[in-house]
Each structure stands twice: as C-alpha cells, then as structure tokens.
Amino acid sequence: MDTSLPHISVGLLGLGTVGSEVARLLRDEALIAERSGVRITLAKVAVAHPGRGRPGVPPGALTGDPWEVVTSPGVDVVVELIGGIEPARSLALRALELGKPVVTANKQLLAEHGPELFERANRSGADVRFEGSVGGGIPLVRAIREALTAARIHSITGILNGTTNYVLTRMAQEGWSFADALAAARREGFTEADPSDDIEGHDAAAKLAILASAAFGCRVTSGDVFREGIAAITPRDMAYARELGFAIKLLAIGRLRDGEVEARVHPALIPLAHPLAQVADEFNALEVEADGLGPVVLSGRGAGGPPTAVAVVGDIIDVARRRALGGRGFADPFRLLPRRIRPIDDIVLPFYLNLQVTDRPGVFARVATVFGEERVSIASIVQKSRGEVAEVVLVTHDAPERSVRRVLARLRELDVVKTVSSVIRVEATV
Amino acid sequence: MDTSLPHISVGLLGLGTVGSEVARLLRDEALIAERSGVRITLAKVAVAHPGRGRPGVPPGALTGDPWEVVTSPGVDVVVELIGGIEPARSLALRALELGKPVVTANKQLLAEHGPELFERANRSGADVRFEGSVGGGIPLVRAIREALTAARIHSITGILNGTTNYVLTRMAQEGWSFADALAAARREGFTEADPSDDIEGHDAAAKLAILASAAFGCRVTSGDVFREGIAAITPRDMAYARELGFAIKLLAIGRLRDGEVEARVHPALIPLAHPLAQVADEFNALEVEADGLGPVVLSGRGAGGPPTAVAVVGDIIDVARRRALGGRGFADPFRLLPRRIRPIDDIVLPFYLNLQVTDRPGVFARVATVFGEERVSIASIVQKSRGEVAEVVLVTHDAPERSVRRVLARLRELDVVKTVSSVIRVEATV
Numbered sequence: 001m002d003t004s005l006p007h008i009s010v011g012l013l014g015l016g017t018v019g020s021e022v023a024r025l026l027r028d029e030a031l032i033a034e035r036s037g038v039r040i041t042l043a044k045v046a047v048a049h050p051g052r053g054r055p056g057v058p059p060g061a062l063t064g065d066p067w068e069v070v071t072s073p074g075v076d077v078v079v080e081l082i083g084g085i086e087p088a089r090s091l092a093l094r095a096l097e098l099g100k101p102v103v104t105a106n107k108q109l110l111a112e113h114g115p116e117l118f119e120r121a122n123r124s125g126a127d128v129r130f131e132g133s134v135g136g137g138i139p140l141v142r143a144i145r146e147a148l149t150a151a152r153i154h155s156i157t158g159i160l161n162g163t164t165n166y167v168l169t170r171m172a173q174e175g176w177s178f179a180d181a182l183a184a185a186r187r188e189g190f191t192e193a194d195p196s197d198d199i200e201g202h203d204a205a206a207k208l209a210i211l212a213s214a215a216f217g218c219r220v221t222s223g224d225v226f227r228e229g230i231a232a233i234t235p236r237d238m239a240y241a242r243e244l245g246f247a248i249k250l251l252a253i254g255r256l257r258d259g260e261v262e263a264r265v266h267p268a269l270i271p272l273a274h275p276l277a278q279v280a281d282e283f284n285a286l287e288v289e290a291d292g293l294g295p296v297v298l299s300g301r302g303a304g305g306p307p308t309a310v311a312v313v314g315d316i317i318d319v320a321r322r323r324a325l326g327g328r329g330f331a332d333p334f335r336l337l338p339r340r341i342r343p344i345d346d347i348v349l350p351f352y353l354n355l356q357v358t359d360r361p362g363v364f365a366r367v368a369t370v371f372g373e374e375r376v377s378i379a380s381i382v383q384k385s386r387g388e389v390a391e392v393v394l395v396t397h398d399a400p401e402r403s404v405r406r407v408l409a410r411l412r413e414l415d416v417v418k419t420v421s422s423v424i425r426v427e428a429t430v
Numbered sequence: 431m432d433t434s435l436p437h438i439s440v441g442l443l444g445l446g447t448v449g450s451e452v453a454r455l456l457r458d459e460a461l462i463a464e465r466s467g468v469r470i471t472l473a474k475v476a477v478a479h480p481g482r483g484r485p486g487v488p489p490g491a492l493t494g495d496p497w498e499v500v501t502s503p504g505v506d507v508v509v510e511l512i513g514g515i516e517p518a519r520s521l522a523l524r525a526l527e528l529g530k531p532v533v534t535a536n537k538q539l540l541a542e543h544g545p546e547l548f549e550r551a552n553r554s555g556a557d558v559r560f561e562g563s564v565g566g567g568i569p570l571v572r573a574i575r576e577a578l579t580a581a582r583i584h585s586i587t588g589i590l591n592g593t594t595n596y597v598l599t600r601m602a603q604e605g606w607s608f609a610d611a612l613a614a615a616r617r618e619g620f621t622e623a624d625p626s627d628d629i630e631g632h633d634a635a636a637k638l639a640i641l642a643s644a645a646f647g648c649r650v651t652s653g654d655v656f657r658e659g660i661a662a663i664t665p666r667d668m669a670y671a672r673e674l675g676f677a678i679k680l681l682a683i684g685r686l687r688d689g690e691v692e693a694r695v696h697p698a699l700i701p702l703a704h705p706l707a708q709v710a711d712e713f714n715a716l717e718v719e720a721d722g723l724g725p726v727v728l729s730g731r732g733a734g735g736p737p738t739a740v741a742v743v744g745d746i747i748d749v750a751r752r753r754a755l756g757g758r759g760f761a762d763p764f765r766l767l768p769r770r771i772r773p774i775d776d777i778v779l780p781f782y783l784n785l786q787v788t789d790r791p792g793v794f795a796r797v798a799t800v801f802g803e804e805r806v807s808i809a810s811i812v813q814k815s816r817g818e819v820a821e822v823v824l825v826t827h828d829a830p831e832r833s834v835r836r837v838l839a840r841l842r843e844l845d846v847v848k849t850v851s852s853v854i855r856v857e858a859t860v
Contacts, residue, residue, distance in 0.1 A: 021722075025580050035579050035647070131577065137723045139569070139577030147561065147569030149465050150455050150743030217465070275729070278708060283724075292451075292736030293567040294713075299705070299727045306722030313580030322752075 005033055006324030009043035010316060011075030013066045013091060014082040015054055018105055018132065019045075021309035022079065023057055026316075036317040038324045044069045070095045077319055079312065080104040089113050096120040096128070101319035105132030105312055111206035111222040114213060115336060127322065129315035134160065134207040137307030138300040139314075140286050144214045151290035153215040156254040157427065160207040160265075162282035162302045163198035164230050164250040166190045168267075169280045172238050172247060178231055190282050200229035201265040204252045211286070212254035212263050218339035220254070220263050226344040228266035237354060237422050240393045241269050244352075244380070247277035251427060260342040269352050269395075269426040345402040350379065352395050354422040355411065359390040363416045367392065370414070374407045375399075389418055395426060435463055436754030439473035440746060441505035443496045443521060444512040445484060448535055448562065449475075451739035452509065453487055456746075466747040468754045474499045500525045507749055509742065510534040519543055526550040526558070531749035535562030535742055541636035541652040544643060545766060557752065559745035564590065564637040567737030568730040569744075570716050574644045581720035583645040586684040587857065590637040590695075592712035592732045593628035594660050594680040596620045598697075599710045602668050602677060608661055620712050630659035631695040634682045641716070642684035642693050648769035650684070650693050656774040658696035667784060667852050670823045671699050674782075674810070677707035681857060690772040699782050699825075699856040775832040780809065782825050784852035785841065789820040793846045797822065800840045804833050819848055825856060 026042045033039050046066035078095040082088045088109050092102045110133050121128045131141045159165050170181035185191050197203050205225040212220040241248050246269035255262040270277050275297045279285040284302025287295050301307050357363045376399040384391045411417045456472045463469050476496035508525040512518045518539050522532045540563050551558045561571045589595050600611035615621050627633050635655040642650040671678050676699035685692040700707050705727045709715040714732025717725050731737050787793045806829040814821045841847045
C-alpha cells in the first residue's frame with residue numbers, strides 16, 4: 001500500500017449486521033486505498049460489550065463508551081450504526097460540533113431529525129452522509145442529491161420496503177393470503193421479530209421522508225407522510241387487479257404539485273407494464289421523474305448487511321477524500337424551502353373499490369347514484385354474482401380523496417351494501 | 431440569490447444540442463446556487479460562428495476561439511461539448527495542465543484517450559468528470575465510481591444504445607424486418623444521418639469501454655471491445671427467441687473473470703424475465719453485479735440534449751463545489767491495473783443457431799455429430815419442416831466461442847446444410 005497517501009481514521013458506533021460488514025470492508029485497506037486514493041483505518045469501535053472481543057477488530061480499538069469514539073482526537077470521521085433516536089442523535093450532533101463528518105444508515109434519525117443535523121453540519125462545515133439509510137446498495141440518495149441536482153424533480157415513486165414487497169409478490173404469484181405470505185417472509189428471514197414497522201408502512205414512510213426532503217428541498221418528516229399498511233389486501237384484490245391490468249404494490253410516493261408536497265405510503269394498483277410492477281420479491285426500486293429527463297429507475301436489493309455496508313463505506317470514502325484534500329469541510333446544502341404538505345383529503349387519484357351487495361335488480365343503480373351525487377365518476381364497473389350477494393369491482397376516474405370518503409360513508413349506509421371490503425388507490429401513470 | 435456564496439466561472443466549448451441545454455440550465459443561477467451552495471456563472475462560450483449570436487448567451491461571452499476559453503483567467507472550469515477527438519483532446523489536456531477541472535460528455539475521447547486525461551489530471555490535481563458521456567440522465571458513472579467504490583464489481587451488463595434498442599423493440603413487438611424498424615427509428619428521430627455508428631455497435635462499445643474501465647480499474651479502450659451489430663437479426667430469430675423464452679437485445683457486457691476482462695457488444699438472447707429484457711424502445715439500462723450486493727439496475731432515457739445536460743450540470747456542480755472549498759483539487763484515481771482483455775475466442779457462452787437443412791432422414795444425425803465431435807453440447811433442438819428445407823433451431827450449453835466457430839465451419843461444408851442463417855450468443859443468467 002502507498003503510505004504516502006493521506007490518512008483518515010474512522011470511529012464506528014455499533015457493530016451489528018451492518019457495522020460488522022463495514023468493519024470487514026474497511027479491513028481491506030489496500031483495496032480501499034487503491035480505489036479512493038486515501039488510506040482509511042478503523043481506529044475505534046463502540047460496542048455494548050467490549051470485553052467479548054470481535055473477530056477482525058483489534059482489541060485495543062474496542063470500547064464500551066460511544067462518547068469516547070466521538071470525542072477522541074484520533075477519530076476523524078464518525079460512522080453511526082447504532083440506530084434509533086437516542087443516543088444516536090446526541091452523538092451525531094456532538095461529532096458535527098467537533099467538525100467531524102458523520103456517516104449514518106439511521107433512517108429514523110434522518111427522517112425525524114434530519115434538519116437539525118444538517119443545520120449543525122452547516123455551522124461547523126462538516127458533512128452528514130446517509131446513503132445507507134435508504135435502499136441498501138442502490139444509490140438513491142446520491143442520485144437525487146448529486147446526479148440530478150440540476151434537474152427539477154417533480155415526482156419520486158418507490159418500492160422502499162423489501163418485506164412488504166416480498167409478501168405482496170407471494171400473494172400475487174401464489175394466490176396466498178396475507179397471513180400465509182407473511183409467514184413465508186418470516187421463514188425466509190425477511191421480517192423483524194415484530195413485523196409491524198414494515199407491514200404498517202412506518203419503514204417506507206421514514207425512507208420516503210428522507211428522499212422527499214432531498215428531492216423537493218423541504219422538510220418532510222415521518223409524521224408528515226400519510227401511511228396505510230398492506231394487511232387489508234386480499235388474494236381476491238390481487239386477482240381482480242390483475243384482471244384489470246394492474247399489480248398491487250406498497251408504494252412510497254412523493255410529488256411536487258403547485259409548490260405543495262404530496263407524501264404518502266399506501267398499497268396502490270399500478271399498471272402491469274409499469275417498471276415498478278415488475279419489481280418482485282424483496283427488491284426495492286425508485287422511479288424519479290424530472291423536467292426534461294424522462295423517468296429514471298434504480299433498483300436492487302434494498303436492505304441487508306452487505307448492500308447497506310457498501311453504501312456506508314461509499315459515503316466514508318467520499319468524506320475521507322474530501323477531508324484528506326484540505327480546504328474546509330462541506331455541508332451539502334439541504335434546502336429547506338417552506339413547502340406545505342398537502343393533506344391526504346386534497347389528493348386526487350383514481351380508486352379501486354370492492355363492494356359486496358345484495359344480488360337483486362336496482363342495486364347497481366343505487367350504488368351508481370351515490371357516486372354521481374358526490375361527483376365521483378366511474379371508469380369501469382364489474383358485477384360478479386356469488387350466490388346471495390354480488391361482488392361489485394369498481395374503478396373510478398380521478399377523484400379527490402375527500403369525495404371518495406363521502407361516497408364510502410354513504411355506501412355503508414345503504415341497506416343493499418353488505419360491506420365495502422377494499423378501497424385501494426390507483427397510480428395510473430405508466 | 432446569496433451573493434456571499436463562493437463563485438465559479440464556467441467556460442463552455444460547443445453549443446450544440448447538449449451545450450445549449452447546459453447553457454439554459456446554468457441560466458437559472460438562483461436555483462443552482464440554492465441547490466449547490468455555489469454561484470455558477472457561464473463566463474465564456476466557444477462556438478463556430480460567434481457573430482450569429484445565441485439566445486440566452488450574453489454576446490460578450492461568445493468567441494470563435496476555444497483556446498481563449500480554456501486559457502482565460504476568468505474561466506475556472508472547462509466544459510467540453512465539441513465531441514470527436516481533436517481539438518477536444520488537446521483543449522482538455524491544456525485545461526487540466528492549467529489545473530482547471532474538465533467536464534465532458536465526449537464518449538469517443540474518453541473511450542480512446544481516457545487514461546491520458548486521467549494521468550494529466552492526476553499531475554495537476556484537477557478533475558475529469560464524464561457522467562454525460564454514458565447513459566444520458568442515468569447516473570451510471572457515478573454509481574460505479576462513487577456509490578459502489580467499496581464493492582468488488584464483477585459484472586456490468588447494459589443496453590447502452592437507444593437507437594438499436596428502439597429497432598429491436600419494434601422488430602420484437604411488431605414483427606418488422608430490421609430495415610423497416612430502422613426506417614421507423616429514422617422517422618422518430620432516433621438515428622443519426624449515418625446510423626452505422628449505432629447499428630454496428632461502435633457507440634455502445636465506446637460507452638462500455640468507459641464503464642468497464644471504471645468498474646474494473648484497468649484500461650479498456652473502444653478497440654479492446656469485441657463488437658458485432660444488429661443488422662443480421664431477423665424477425666424469425668425474434669419469434670424463435672420468444673418461443674424459447676428469450677428476448678434479443680444488443681448487450682454491452684463487461685466481466686471480470688479470473689483477473690481478466692471480457693468486454694463485448696453483440697446481440698444476445700436474454701431470458702424474458704431478466705430486467706434488461708423489459709427495457710423497451712429508446713431506453714437504456716445497466717445492471718451492475720458486485721460481491722454481496724445483488725444486482726443493481728439503473729435505467730432511463732440514455733441520450734438526448736436535456737438528460738445529458740442534467741448529467742453535465744451535475745458534474746459541473748460537483749467540481750465547482752470542490753473548487754469553491756479550497757484545498758487542492760482531486761483527481762479521482764482511475765486505477766490502471768494491468769488486466770488482460772480476454773479474446774473473444776476464449777469466451778464461454780451458450781449459443782443460439784438457426785440452420786436451413788435438406789429435409790430428409792439422417793440430416794439431424796449428421797448435424798448433431800459435428801457438435802459432438804467438437805465437444806459442443808446441445809441444450810435444445812427444434813426442427814421445423816418448411817417444404818424442401820427444414821429449419822433447425824438449436825441452443826447449445828456453455829461452449830468456448832472457438833469451438834462454436836469450428837462447428838460452424840464444418841456445418842457450412844456439409845452438403846445437407848443449405849445455410850447457417852443466424853448465430854447469436856445467449857446470456858442465460860437471470
């Protein structure tokens with residue numbers, strides 16, 4: 001190895017799935033030096049039980065105290081892989097105060113406290129990098145923040161959670177129920193012990209908040225994202241959707257419309273020919289649309305230790321290079337334009353509905369009248385007799401969510417409507 | 431606009447399709463400043479006929495002399511959009527000598543003289559950026575050189591030419607002949623006046639040389655890339671391929687195998703389920719495979735003024751930021767490991783063949799014997815009688831190209847073989 005190269009020391013917080021893979025990649029110092037032009041060494045690693053020793057980490061580098069890593073003069077760059085809000089937030093803020101760049105894969109921290117970190121980074125001239133927080137080894141953050149800086153991005157549409165995509169793929173391909181598909185995901189190791197973070201869309205919402213903030217230059221937090229999970233999707237919805245030419249995916253959607261931001265995570269019908277309809281199993285993908293650019297789609301394995309570690313080390317190399325060159329640090333400007341988050345009620349979309357109605361003459365007309373009176377126009381309607389009850393599958397034209405809610409409330413009051421079993425939004429653009 | 435921001439002046443060489451779009455994007459100085467943290471102004475523009483004036487470019491900025499742009503003390507960053515080798519090469523080298531970063535979209539220059547530019551850049555501490563040279567607005571170079579720096583990339587497989595992909599898509603979807611599909615591409619404005627650069631794979635080969643160099647850290651020039659065009663593909667090949675479960679695409683393939691590099695551009699059968707099989711019309715895409723990462727696929731509109739300009743301005747912003755921060759410049763190390771380019775004869779692949787043979791008993795056996803004697807094993811064989819001649823469609827197992835060439839030579843000598851109408855390589859991995 002070329003010892004004349006500039007040298008940067010890394011302090012690592014956390015040695016879990018991603019952390020130990022980051023440590024493993026950094027061990028190949030010669031490879032990293034050859035590719036980056038910088039010698040990068042792992043100087044300190046904070047773990048919960050330093051006494052245990054870790055294969056591949058010099059015992060002298062281990063400590064039980066993350067603050068020691070952050071404040072050590074021997075650490076130039078801090079890599080936060082603890083996860084959660086505290087103490088990760090305080091540690092990152094302190095590192096930035098000390099002028100040390102922070103690399104993190106902590107989506108929750110970014111999605112909830114991103115602006116605080118960026119503001120602190122801007123003051124000290126350090127840098128916050130977070131490619132690993134979204135999309136594993138797919139360079140989503142880099143594409144939005146760097147490659148497409150010159151483009152006016154008006155839409156991002158993603159499949160950002162591998163667990164739910166795996167579940168929906170099994171339901172679509174095997175005809176399984178949600179519960180059976182979730183059990184399969186568990187067997188394959190694609191779920192957390194408590195899968196609700198994935199299933200209810202929290203994970204995707206945090207990732208969308210991060211990407212939408214970067215794409216539209218404003219503050220979007222997890223709490224700003226409208227969120228609906230996939231537990232209510234049935235195999236019958238899957239089958240009808242396919243009949244109509246659609247797949248059902250858990251989409252994370254960010255749109256800039258008339259200066260306002262739409263940010264929502266929910267199951268949606270998308271045309272089978274749409275590139276995102278073809279993203280199967282645990283894969284993730286993001287479609288970015290910008291003026292003059294045409295759709296750009298990035299896809300890959302969105303999670304897991306090794307892909308995320310590749311993203312984290314890519315960020316480490318970037319900040320190490322920058323630091324090694326002298327000059328002051330650079331906090332990428334994270335624009336914070338004052339944009340309103342558009343409430344879900346004001347969002348205009350087509351809807352797919354599945355109703356169970358009494359199977360007798362005139363029912364159809366009564367249902368259609370409700371839609372007409374609420375000015376929600378129907379694009380297609382199919383009635384299937386299933387004995388005593390008939391099933392009505394119906395897709396509307398574009399309609400404001402608030403109008404569809406009124407339609408639903410009125411339908412539920414009709415004695416001929418037994419149940420409204422499904423209401424799923426439709427993303428109709430290909 | 432925040433006039434306290436650091437300020438960088440850009441000199442532009444060439445104001446064609448891409449150049450005028452770059453100038454248009456740079457005119458929105460407030461937007462660029464807000465996103466980049468740097469004020470970027472267009473100081474000088476070299477065009478062939480400066481007297482004519484150009485809308486949106488201040489007349490004082492226009493000059494007929496590109497050297498004036500490069501050497502002007504008022505130009506910090508040089509953007510080369512002239513194309514071709516000379517004078518682009520000399521101008522870029524001079525700019526680098528002067529310590530000025532160069533941004534270019536010139537694939538030919540990069541593919542043939544990349545190492546010379548990088549070597550010069552390394553000496554002066556300037557930087558060469560070339561995202562616009564490959565894949566329009568899809569951040570392919572950035573993904574390989576930056577996002578995946580930490581990954582060991584072992585394979586890149588791309589559809590890197592929009593014209594040929596449009597032609598092959600029309601042949602596949604409409605059943606058109608090559609000539610008719612090419613005429614349609616011409617009507618749609620997807621071809622150059624002379625389409626041979628696209629059709630014969632030169633364009634894709636130059637792009638592959640650039641990407642393979644970056645991915646494998648070695649010198650790969652256009653001339654190192656094995657190249658075969660699409661003019662011989664017939665609608666019948668398209669139909670048989672589909673019957674066998676394959677699409678036919680013009681693939682650009684770079685592989686690292688036992689320390690050697692495969693670099694080839696040729697039509698190939700790929701399984702219909704492969705993500706690249708679904709890239710239609712004029713779209714481009716690249717699949718990157720690296721240890722531990724799983725396939726990452728990036729796709730989008732691979733050419734055209736506006737997408738390419740977004741890539742170029744993204745690069746301008748990067749080098750401007752870097753320059754604005756002080757410290758010395760940074761020439762990304764373009765590793766030049768001494769890797770052998772594997773000759774096409776040594777490459778091992780399955781092959782698809784289409785033979786016209788005399789339709790009588792025993793012919794099949796004679797054909798099969800030739801394969802057996804050359805130790806090329808047959809995976810599937812279908813014979814279709816078409817009157818006096820029978821058509822034999824045959825897919826081999828993996829076989830060295832040199833063996834398949836021997837088989838072909840021997841088949842052509844058999845009196846029962848009328849013609850070998852198609853020989854197409856197969857990329858069988860999904």
